[in-house]
Amino acid sequence: MSNDIKSIVEGVRLVPVVVIDDAEDAVPTAEALKAGGVPIMEITLRTKAGIAAIENVVKDVPDILVGAGTVLTMEQAEKAIAIGSKFVVLPGFDAEIVSYCIDKGVPVFPGCVTPTEIMAAMKLGLDVLKFFPANVYGGIKAIKALSGPFPEVRFMPTGGADLNNLKDFLIPQVLAVGGGWLCARSDIKEKNFDAITKACAESVKIVKGE
Numbered sequence: 186m187s188n189d190i191k192s193i194v195e196g197v198r199l200v201p202v203v204v205i206d207d208a209e210d211a212v213p214t215a216e217a218l219k220a221g222g223v224p225i226m227e228i229t230l231r232t233k234a235g236i237a238a239i240e241n242v243v244k245d246v247p248d249i250l251v252g253a254g255t256v257l258t259m260e261q262a263e264k265a266i267a268i269g270s271k272f273v274v275l276p277g278f279d280a281e282i283v284s285y286c287i288d289k290g291v292p293v294f295p296g297c298v299t300p301t302e303i304m305a306a307m308k309l310g311l312d313v314l315k316f317f318p319a320n321v322y323g324g325i326k327a328i329k330a331l332s333g334p335f336p337e338v339r340f341m342p343t344g345g346a347d348l349n350n351l352k353d354f355l356i357p358q359v360l361a362v363g364g365g366w367l368c369a370r371s372d373i374k375e376k377n378f379d380a381i382t383k384a385c386a387e388s389v390k391i392v393k394g395e
Contacts, residue, residue: 190272190292191313193250194225194341194361198392201367201385202254202343203228208237210373215246217378221385223367227254227274230261236268243269252292259285266291274363276317278302283309294341298322303335313339313360320345325353332358348384351391 194200201218203226205211211228218226228239230253242251252272253265262273262282266289273286275295286293287309297303297314306314316328319342323330328340343363346354354362367388372380 190250191360197223197225197389198355198359198361199223199225199367199385199388200341200343200361200363201226202363202365203238203368204231204365204370204373205229205234205238206232206370206374208234208241210376211238211241212245213376213378214368214373214381215242215249215251217381218368218385219246219249221367221382222389223385224248225250225252226368227252227272227363229254230257230265231255236264239265239270240268256282258282262286274315276315278305280305280309283311298327300331300334303331303338307335307338312337313341315363316340316342317363318344325356325359328358329356348387348391351388355392 201223205228215226228235239251239253250271252274253270254274256262256273256275259282262285265273272292275282278295278297283293283295294313294315295306296317297306298316339358339360341361341363342354346362346364347366367384368381
């Protein structure tokens with residue numbers, strides 16, 4: 186992974202998982218995240234607006250680290266990188282997509298929750314992996330157990346984290362915590378951008394131990 190991107194993610198320790206239904210909402214959402222102290226966004230490709238949303242942020246908010254999430258196919262990976270995604274996130278492990286991203290010099294975070302998947306990812310040179318859905322696959326307890334045989338791997342758990350338990354996720358084995366609580370889909374739809382800024386600001390305080 187590019188060291189500068191890793192250091193940005195590690196510095197913030199939060200990765201908003203952003204679901205955009207209308208690409209026009211992407212820029213104000215990015216500005217709302219930034220105002221709350223989280224200059225990162227993983228825009229998922231779960232909606233048809235995903236690619237256009239990433240394009241808009243790349244063009245109009247260059248100081249935010251924007252990546253593509255829920256990447257399931259090579260076509261999506263190629264498109265996401267071509268339009269300027271700074272990183273790529275997969276819900277599972279796909280060696281072909283991971284290798285493509287590495288060849289392109291784009292940081293990639295595949296979802297890996299078993300020792301077999303972790304070893305496959307390590308074989309390709311990865312040391313930061315998405316852990317999804319964290320609440321289903323054992324959460325922090327599982328991450329701590331997996332860190333025994335894989336001490337050099339750090340995880341980005343997504344699924345199950347919120348303002349109430351964020352503090353529990355902030356262990357050394359976790360590079361950053363991902364989730365939709367930072368940027369609720371309903372708030373984006375309703376253009377309630379102040380709520381996004383507030384959720385980010387409160388989360389940043391927890392990360393900083395304030």
